[in-house]
Amino acid sequence: MPAPRTREPLHCTLARIDRRVIFAAMTLAVALPMLFHLEFPVHPSPIVTRIFEKIESLPPGARVLFSFDYGPSTAPENQPMAEAALRHALARGCRVYLMTIWATGPPQVVRAIDNAVKTDFVDRVYGRDYICLGFKAGDQGAINALAADFKGMFTTDANGADIESFEMMRGIESTKSFDLIVAIGAGLPGVKEWIQFAADPGNVPIVAGTTAVEAPLLYPYYPRQLIGLMGGLQGAAEYEAALLAKYPQFGERSARAIRMMGPQTVAHLLILALVVIGNVAFVLERRAQKRATR
Amino acid sequence: MKTQVPILITMIVGASLVLAMFVPHSPFRTLDEHFSVWFDILACFAFVLGGGNLLKVHLRKVSARGKDWAYSAVTVASFLVMLVAGLFKLGAPSWDTDFIGDGTWFKAIYDATFAPLQATMFSLLAFFVASASFRAFRAKTREATLLLVAASIILVGRTPLGDTLTAWLPRPLEFLRIANLSNWLLSVPNLAGQRAIMVGIALGVISTSLKLILGIERSHLGGVRE
Numbered sequence: 001m002p003a004p005r006t007r008e009p010l011h012c013t014l015a016r017i018d019r020r021v022i023f024a025a026m027t028l029a030v031a032l033p034m035l036f037h038l039e040f041p042v043h044p045s046p047i048v049t050r051i052f053e054k055i056e057s058l059p060p061g062a063r064v065l066f067s068f069d070y071g072p073s074t075a076p077e078n079q080p081m082a083e084a085a086l087r088h089a090l091a092r093g094c095r096v097y098l099m100t101i102w103a104t105g106p107p108q109v110v111r112a113i114d115n116a117v118k119t120d121f122v123d124r125v126y127g128r129d130y131i132c133l134g135f136k137a138g139d140q141g142a143i144n145a146l147a148a149d150f151k152g153m154f155t156t157d158a159n160g161a162d163i164e165s166f167e168m169m170r171g172i173e174s175t176k177s178f179d180l181i182v183a184i185g186a187g188l189p190g191v192k193e194w195i196q197f198a199a200d201p202g203n204v205p206i207v208a209g210t211t212a213v214e215a216p217l218l219y220p221y222y223p224r225q226l227i228g229l230m231g232g233l234q235g236a237a238e239y240e241a242a243l244l245a246k247y248p249q250f251g252e253r254s255a256r257a258i259r260m261m262g263p264q265t266v267a268h269l270l271i272l273a274l275v276v277i278g279n280v281a282f283v284l285e286r287r288a289q290k291r292a293t294r
Numbered sequence: 295m296k297t298q299v300p301i302l303i304t305m306i307v308g309a310s311l312v313l314a315m316f317v318p319h320s321p322f323r324t325l326d327e328h329f330s331v332w333f334d335i336l337a338c339f340a341f342v343l344g345g346g347n348l349l350k351v352h353l354r355k356v357s358a359r360g361k362d363w364a365y366s367a368v369t370v371a372s373f374l375v376m377l378v379a380g381l382f383k384l385g386a387p388s389w390d391t392d393f394i395g396d397g398t399w400f401k402a403i404y405d406a407t408f409a410p411l412q413a414t415m416f417s418l419l420a421f422f423v424a425s426a427s428f429r430a431f432r433a434k435t436r437e438a439t440l441l442l443v444a445a446s447i448i449l450v451g452r453t454p455l456g457d458t459l460t461a462w463l464p465r466p467l468e469f470l471r472i473a474n475l476s477n478w479l480l481s482v483p484n485l486a487g488q489r490a491i492m493v494g495i496a497l498g499v500i501s502t503s504l505k506l507i508l509g510i511e512r513s514h515l516g517g518v519r520e
Contacts, residue, residue, distance in 0.1 A: 019425050026424045040454030045477060072409035073416040104412075106394045107404050134392070138337035145330035152331060159392045212452065219485045220492055234452045265453040267420060272449050274428035275442065282432045 011284035014277055022274065029270040030263045038262035048238040051207040051228035054180065055085065056246070060093030062179040063172070067194060068112065070186035071104030074211050079108060080257035081209035081236035082184040083116045084243050087254055089182070090121045090130070091247055095168045097178070099133040099154070101142050101189055106135050106158065120250060127157075127166040134158030140193040147175045147198045176202040184209040191218055191226075200225050209235060237261045301509040308507035348373060379403060444479055451476020 032038075044052065058064065066086060070078045089096050098109045109132055117130055124130055133154045136142045145153050150172050151163055163169050171177060175198040183194040183206060191208040199206035205227055210218060212232025222229055230239050236257035243254055307329065314326035352366035360366075379399040383389060386398045394401050433439040450456045456472035463471055469478070505511035 017428065022425050022428055023421050026421050030420070040458065042454050043457055045473070047477075071412060073412040075409070076413070104408075106392075107401065107409070110392070110394055110401075132392070136334070137341060138334040141330060141333035141337060145327075145334050148327040148330050153334060159390055159395075161390070216480055216484045217488060219480055220489045222481075232452065234454075237454070261454055265455050267424075268449045268453050269455070271424055271427050272446055274424055275431050275446065278428045278431060279433055279442070282434075 009284070009288060011281045011288060014281035015285065017277070025270055026267065029266045033262040033266045037259070038266070039259060040261060040265060042234075042237045042241040042258050042261060044238040044242040047222065047229050047231075048235055049228070049242060050223065051085070051230065052088070052239065052242040052246075054205065054207055054227050055088045055092060055094075058089070058092050058094050058179060062092070062094045063097065063168075063177060064089045064094045064180045064182060065097045065099070065175065065178045066112075066182045066184070068098065068100045068105045068108045068184055069102045069190045070108060070184065070211075071102060072107070074186040075108060075111075076260065077211050077233050077236065078184050078186055078209060079111065080233070080260070081230045081239055082108070082182075083112050084236065084239045084254055084257070085182050085184070085207070085209065085230075086112055086116045087120055087250055088243055088247070089180075090117065090124065094179075095128075096130045097133060097168070097172075098130065100135050101137075101139060102186075103135060103137070109134070109158075115253070119253060128168055131166055131168055132158040139189040140197055143175075143189065143193050143197040147202055150174050150177065174202065175199075175204055178204055180204070181206040182208070185214070186211050187214060190214070191229075192221075195221050195225050209239075233257050233260055233264055297512065297515055300515055301512070305507055305509060308503065312503075312507075345373070345377070376400065376403065444483075447472060447475050447479060451479075 055064075066082065066089075068078075068082055086096060086098075098113065100106060100109055113130070113132060117124060121129075126132075134157065136146070136153055138145065142153065151169065154163055156163055157166065175181065181194055181199055181204055183191045185191040185194075185208065191210055191214075194208070195206055198204060206225075207227045207229075208218065209230035210232070212234070215229060215231030215235070218226060218229055230236055237260070240254050240257050244250060247254075310322065310325050311329060314322040317323075349370060352370045354360075355366040356363050356370065378384065380393045383391065383393045384399040385402070386393065386395060391398075394404070431442060431445070433442050450459070451472045456476060460471040460473075468474060502511060506514070
């Protein structure tokens with residue numbers, strides 16, 4: 001006669017959820033919202049609104065230095081915020097200077113020029129309205145040197161043309177010559193180094209965008225040394241929302257982060273659900289152990 | 295000599311840079327500017343050294359057919375292909391264009407291999423975070439429970455759902471909205487912790503720098519003995 005089948009306790013069932021099931025759930029959590037274009041309304045938070053207001057307050061012709069200090073790994077987070085801020089600065093009629101202190105950064109600069117400048121601002125002239133300075137080696141040492149002698153460090157643009165031949169480079173002596181620094185970073189060297197070596201000593205206003213992981217590390221600088229901060233994809237989406245409210249002409253081109261927040265929201269909810277399930281299993285297991293020891 | 299000269303250089307450069315920070319006048323200010331530019335030049339040489347070292351380590355492994363030598367062969371080949379494509383601007387319409395410009399081999403390889411590979415590696419984190427959150431994130435102690443609650447608020451608060459879910463709360467209870475709680479967690483407890491860590495690190499940096507300048511700390515000399 002077969003032994004009666006005992007029902008497995010719930011905590012054992014929960015604890016045995018296979019890793020592959022979790023991976024499959026994560027795949028669906030990201031893929032389905034992308035396929036069905038799931039979008040949520042995004043509202044700018046105060047820390048992001050301050051960046052928007054700062055760029056909005058710049059007069060036409062103001063000099064804005066953009067540093068793209070990230071690579072392709074964090075581009076999904078960093079690129080939308082960089083392009084949104086770039087579009088905004090150009091819409092205000094600012095002159096923008098694009099550079100990077102990351103060796104993997106130059107293609108991101110080129111991508112931003114292609115997506116933002118060459119698409120939405122076809123009338124802007126290279127060397128007069130925008131310039132690509134390319135990569136500069138030396139990490140925070142390079143920033144320190146730029147703070148002392150900008151043209152001594154960038155003797156040519158990214159294409160090797162003499163820096164003095166560009167109209168917009170006249171009057172640029174150091175990072176102090178800029179009206180605003182926009183540092184988009186993903187680690188070291190990045191936003192923190194721009195604050196420590198260029199913005200704070202030179203009293204140059206700085207706004208920043210970083211990955212969600214790095215954002216909490218920068219809160220000590222906000223709001224006195226850092227005007228505002230876009231933290232992760234949510235920060236980028238908030239900036240895009242603020243930008244589209246004022247400049248609707250950019251449309252879908254400047255709504256990439258907003259679109260990506262759908263999959264990210266569902267993925268966050270899945271992680272939260274997994275934490276809850278894990279803890280339910282843990283509590284039930286502890287109760288069962290206590291009962292067994294009585 | 296092998297230790298005394300580097301110590302002397304460290305002492306002079308270190309002391310000059312500290313003085314330049316507090317005395318923004320000539321000659322210290324100029325010294326600071328010169329040292330910064332020299333540092334940049336040295337950093338460029340570091341690329342050459344790094345590349346040379348990479349070739350040395352991996353070519354040795356390939357020639358000795360050591361463990362996983364095939365990976366080393368791929369590393370060397372990839373390094374050389376990117377180096378040649380970038381240095382000689384292969385595929386560029388003219389020598390005046392950027393090495394990463396349209397049509398260049400460097401851009402094509404970067405876009406087709408490097409970018410997707412890096413994105414793939416980074417994307418894998420989502421799967422590992424999901425698995426780890428299920429297996430390791432347990433409310434075992436009071437501190438762990440606090441961390442769990444804070445993390446949950448941030449997880450939801452850093453999405454548009456954080457706004458939507460608690461938007462119904464009346465004005466007197468506005469501070470309980472998930473987005474506001476998330477902002478408060480980042481701006482108050484997180485900020486306090488980060489500041490404490492930063493001050494601790496800064497004190498450590500000052501102490502280590504002083505040791506280096508005064509020649510007490512010599513480990514950077516690579517254990518050279520007279």
